[in-house]
Amino acid sequence: MQLLKGEKEEILACVKEVLGENSKTHENLIPILQQVQKKLGYLPALAMDKIAEGLKVPAVDIFSLVTFYNQFRLNPPGKHEIKVCMGTACYMTGGDITLESFERRMGINEGETSLDRHYSLDRVACVGCCTLAPVAVIDDEVEGKVTPTRVDGIMLALEEDREDNAIEKSGPKVGAEDE
Amino acid sequence: MSKSDPQSIYENIKREARLRVESRQEKPLIMVGTATCGVAAGAMQVKEDFAREIDDKGLDAEVIEVGCIGHCYAEPLAIIAKPGFPPVCYGNLDDGLVHRLVEDFLAGDDPSYEYAMAALERNDEFPTFEDFPRGVYEEKLILEHCGYADFSKIESYVARDGYSALAKALSEDPKLVLEEVKEANLRGRGGAGFPAGKKWEACLNNGKDEIYVICNGDEGDPGAFMDRSVLESDPHLVLEGMILCAYAVGAKQGYLYIRAEYPRAVEHVRKAIEQARTKGFLGSSILGTNFSFDLEVFQGSGAFICGEATALVNSMEGRTGMPESRPPRLVQQGFRGKPTVLNNVKTFAYVPLIINKGAEWFKSIGTPESPGTAVFSLVGKINNTGLVEVPMGTTLRQLIEEVGDGLPEGSQFKAVQIGGPSGGCLPESALDVPIDFDSLHEAGAIMGSGGLVVMDQEDCMVAVARFFLEFTQNESCGKCTFCRLGTKHMLDILTDITRGEGDLETLEHLKELSEDVRDGSLCNLGRTAPNPVLTTLRYFYDEYKAHVEEGRCPALVCRDLILYYIKPAKCSKLCNVCVGSCPTEAIYTRDDGLKAIDQEKCVKCDNCRKACPTEYDAVLRLSPPVLPGEKERKAK
Amino acid sequence: MSDYITMIIDDREVKARRGEKLLWVALDNDIYIPHLCAIKEEKRPNASCRLCFVEIEGHNQPVTACTREVEEGMVVATRSSRVDRLVKTGFELLLSDHNLKCRECPANKNCSLQVIAKKRGLKLKHHRFNPLKREFKLDDSPAEFAFDRSRCVLCGQCTWADRFEAEVGAIGFTNRGIDRVVTTFNDLPLADSICTECKLCVDACPVGALYYKKDQNA
Incomplete structure (x- = not known):
């Protein structure tokens, strides 16, 4: 993935800051990765490389960790993160139908981020709200009893937010069409 | 030594705590259940509504957050404790009800019992939770204060004798703690039921210099949330248990490993640790003694396998959470290569109670081989979903019918799934099995971490087995051959069966492979992953047979084996509800005004069947997936 | 206490150094036990290939020889019917994820899978x-060799050599479960x-997952 201008500096500054706050032991590796991801939203290759350098471990070991644990992301998340719960209770009440509805409405598959980085869709094992099944987590807010109709409602709100953004962006800026 | 012995230091702290708690009791206290489940149901809004209404009326009352009381079916809920009245619990709160309670009960003196669920203390006016069938069977030991205590304030814990077990233990020899836990036969609540005392003792014998105490809060079973509730609702109980364990084995440092998906639990526990340090229950020279011990939270990163002991340690040491072959066991060589006690959240929570009330008391509850209680999260097709705690030895039937208040109307019991992805599905005939570690194991299930899912005629056992397999296959770390490739092939076979592919030989093949994965895998994730498959094959073989031999899913679940059909005789020209409900515009209006489904476009989302008004009930699912017309055509 | 112990493997009396792992004792005495992932120098055996099952008297289930210290x-x-059943299933599972075109494989006739098949009468x-x-x-980015993951059985021999013999740390295991692979940082070609x-x-x-390119080796 190509980094945008300024992103490189942001990543380097962030890693430096986190490494400065933690002792550079192997045991701190996961907390360090968690803190960097919390700040950046994901773990770019550059960050992994710098963390490896700082802790004096092979970079491939960091890559191992990041690709092993569900929590870590290699790509930036969407502005809105949607997670569909796939716990037992949710599955039994149609969690897979909820997930499919989101996939259909967003035009992306689980684990993906929309091209414009507006939203990303993931499944989670269980958020422990089984009595409200089926459950989806929209930007850390748990939504209970999600039906395909409710999915439409949620998507509508997210789309409205996108339109608001578009209006803001299309203001005075000129020549932003080089994509 | 009168002023500086642990007991008198503790008594001073408690006196202060009592004063602070009592000063709060002079005015009405509204306790809103804001554990994760409550928040999801809208508890934060309820809390705001209370605060606003109280403010509007200029009343002097306090609104606080408490944890989970276990009656999740009625979330959001709150307890109102007003001086002069018994504390009363109200469920299914919304702004209207909040308004009414503030006006009638807080401003006036009418507790609005018609909206109350139960009282929390015995009184002459209104029944308590113990007066309901559920209360008769329930016996709350570790959940006693969950949802009825301010988790955010250590005073609330100390005022009800919290940390008194620690003060008591510190005045005595550490050996006595170990002896008491051993004598109580406290078995590990993480699933396997290994006696905690034996584990501690082994550690003590192995540890020459350093010993670590770790609490396993990596509760990952889909459908289980007991550990989360305890950590969120009564964190100090777990901390006290860990400190007692550390005293018994001579540990100086401990950790709570809490899974990434539980941010509230992490927050509550971190806060509790800080408070305990401030009061001198943690840190150096605890309660004035020369015993020092400290705790830290380690946050997991989202890998189910890290609930496995060796994988958890690897993860804490900054590696991928891969299990190791055992021996050596953790009590020999654990965290940092040192002897380590690893116990489940609930196991630690029992310890302060055992120290305070004694091993004999603990053994008087439950069965001789499995003393104490079992905590379950009851979910699925059951009326009272939520968190329950019953003595070991209670039968599954009592748990489901009495404590859980049975299945909803129209639901017929089919199976109960215990122990999550490592557990099994038991049929009606196994319902009189008493709940204890050994009986459940014999029936083919395991106690597991305590998730209990009730299933009815609308749940397909093949699909359920496939669901759990998909979960374990997804969470397999990939280290060993049997789990990495074996669960993949098992999943592929099960997927085929849910599509009606295969024959009786396929079922035999699936059984063989399941047995080999059970016997050949490196760790318990792989070794127990086949349980849901093996138990469903054992108890629900006919359902598997219907899939492969007739291409029929009896529960009408497997989507490749059903189709949606609108029965013209039941459909009405006057109704259009289903058309609007369809997300793919598969439903059209026929020339005669009735509705029909374009099978090519239908994604079988079930929306139309749910939308169809009950007076028509015209949307049917057919399995095998053959339209009535086709059947006739084929017959000709 | 003597440094050596006496034990019996397949009805034969065998002397071995106390604390040694059963797998190596057997192999040193020319008693074959299938294995792929075992590394003698590794302190805590990987025990991941699950092929070295044996029966030990007093154990109610077959156990892996690589993890057991001799006593x-x-x-x-x-051999036993239970051992053979597990080895057969484990072996077939590995083959299900292995590119089985032996004739095209540079390791043909020099392959551990072929040895196991031959010794245990299993079909390739x-x-x-x-x-x-x-x-x-x-x-195939390196000058003299190439890496074909379709043949890889995830035994970990290469990552051990890279880490502890060459002391480089270029390759490691990434991903989880069925997606587990041996790869470099950020999945770069080896040469990069x-x-x-x-x-x-x-x-x-x-x-034969990592193999010498033909023209270099000829």
Whole structure:
């Protein structure tokens, strides 16, 4: 993935800051990765490389960790993160139908981020709200009893937010069409 | 030594705590259940509504957050404790009800019992939770204060004798703690039921210099949330248990490993640790003694396998959470290569109670081989979903019918799934099995971490087995051959069966492979992953047979084996509800005004069947997936 | 206490150094036990290939020989119906995810899988399990060797050689579960990684996943 201008500096500054706050032991590796991801939203290759350098471990070991644990992301998340719960209770009440509805409405598959980085869709094992099944987590807010109709409602709100953004962006800026 | 012995230091702290708690009791206290489940149901809004209404009326009352009381079916809920009245619990709160309670009960003196669920203390006016069938069977030991205590304030814990077990233990020899836990036969609540005392003792014998105490809060079973509730609702109980364990084995440092998906639990526990340090229950020279011990939270990163002991340690040491072959066991060589006690959240929570009330008391509850209680999260097709705690030895039937208040109307019991992805599905005939570690194991299930899912005629056992397999296959770390490739092939076979592919030989093949994965895998994730498959094959073989031999899913679940059909005789020209409900515009209006489904476009989302008004009930699912017309055509 | 113990493997009396692992004791005495992932120098055995099952008297289930320390008086049988069943299933599972075109494979006739098949009378073809048929991109970026992941059995011999013999740290295991692979940081081609092309990993590979390019080797 190509980094945008300024992103490189942001990543380097962030890693430096986190490494400065933690002792550079192997045991701190996961907390360090968690803190960097919390700040950046994901773990770019550059960050992994710098963390490896700082802790004096092979970079491939960091890559191992990041690709092993569900929590870590290699790509930036969407502005809105949607997670569909796939716990037992949710599955039994149609969690897979909820997930499919989101996939259909967003035009992306689980684990993906929309091209414009507006939203990303993931499944989670269980958020422990089984009595409200089926459950989806929209930007850390748990939504209970999600039906395909409710999915439409949620998507509508997210789309409205996108339109608001578009209006803001299309203001005075000129020549932003080089994509 | 009168002023500086642990007991008198503790008594001073408690006196202060009592004063602070009592000063709060002079005015009405509204306790809103804001554990994760409550928040999801809208508890934060309820809390705001209370605060606003109280403010509007200029009343002097306090609104606080408490944890989970276990009656999740009625979330959001709150307890109102007003001086002069018994504390009363109200469920299914919304702004209207909040308004009414503030006006009638807080401003006036009418507790609005018609909206109350139960009282929390015995009184002459209104029944308590113990007066309901559920209360008769329930016996709350570790959940006693969950949802009825301010988790955010250590005073609330100390005022009800919290940390008194620690003060008591510190005045005595550490050996006595170990002896008491051993004598109580406290078995590990993480699933396997290994006696905690034996584990501690082994550690003590192995540890020459350093010993670590770790609490396993990596509760990952889909459908289980007991550990989360305890950590969120009564964190100090777990901390006290860990400190007692550390005293018994001579540990100086401990950790709570809490899974990434539980941010509230992490927050509550971190806060509790800080408070305990401030009061001198943690840190150096605890309660004035020369015993020092400290705790830290380690946050997991989202890998189910890290609930496995060796994988958890690897993860804490900054590696991928891969299990190791055992021996050596953790009590020999654990965290940092040192002897380590690893116990489940609930196991630690029992310890302060055992120290305070004694091993004999603990053994008087439950069965001789499995003393104490079992905590379950009851979910699925059951009326009272939520968190329950019953003595070991209670039968599954009592748990489901009495404590859980049975299945909803129209639901017929089919199976109960215990122990999550490592557990099994038991049929009606196994319902009189008493709940204890050994009986459940014999029936083919395991106690597991305590998730209990009730299933009815609308749940397909093949699909359920496939669901759990998909979960374990997804969470397999990939280290060993049997789990990495074996669960993949098992999943592929099960997927085929849910599509009606295969024959009786396929079922035999699936059984063989399941047995080999059970016997050949490196760790318990792989070794127990086949349980849901093996138990469903054992108890629900006919359902598997219907899939492969007739291409029929009896529960009408497997989507490749059903189709949606609108029965013209039941459909009405006057109704259009289903058309609007369809997300793919598969439903059209026929020339005669009735509705029909374009099978090519239908994604079988079930929306139309749910939308169809009950007076028509015209949307049917057919399995095998053959339209009535086709059947006739084929017959000709 | 003597440094040596006496034990019985397949009805034969065997002397061995106390604390040694059963697998190596058996192999040193020319008693064959199938294995792929075992590394003698590794303190805590990986125990991941699950092929070295044996029966030990007193154990109610077959156990892996690579993880068991020998003990005085231990009685071991390297074959039994239960052992054979597990080895067969484990082996077939590995084959289901292995590119089985032996004739095209540079390790043909010099392959650990072929040895296991021969010694245990197992077939080198897909029997009970459908091949998984996964797509892997061939990495032939190094000058003298190439890496074909479709043949990899994830035994870990190459990562051990890279880490502890060559002391480089260019390759490791990434991802989880069925997606687990041996790869470089950020999935770079070996030539673009910190790999020094010392080729110790190629020598360590038992199955022809890492292999010398023909023209170089001829």
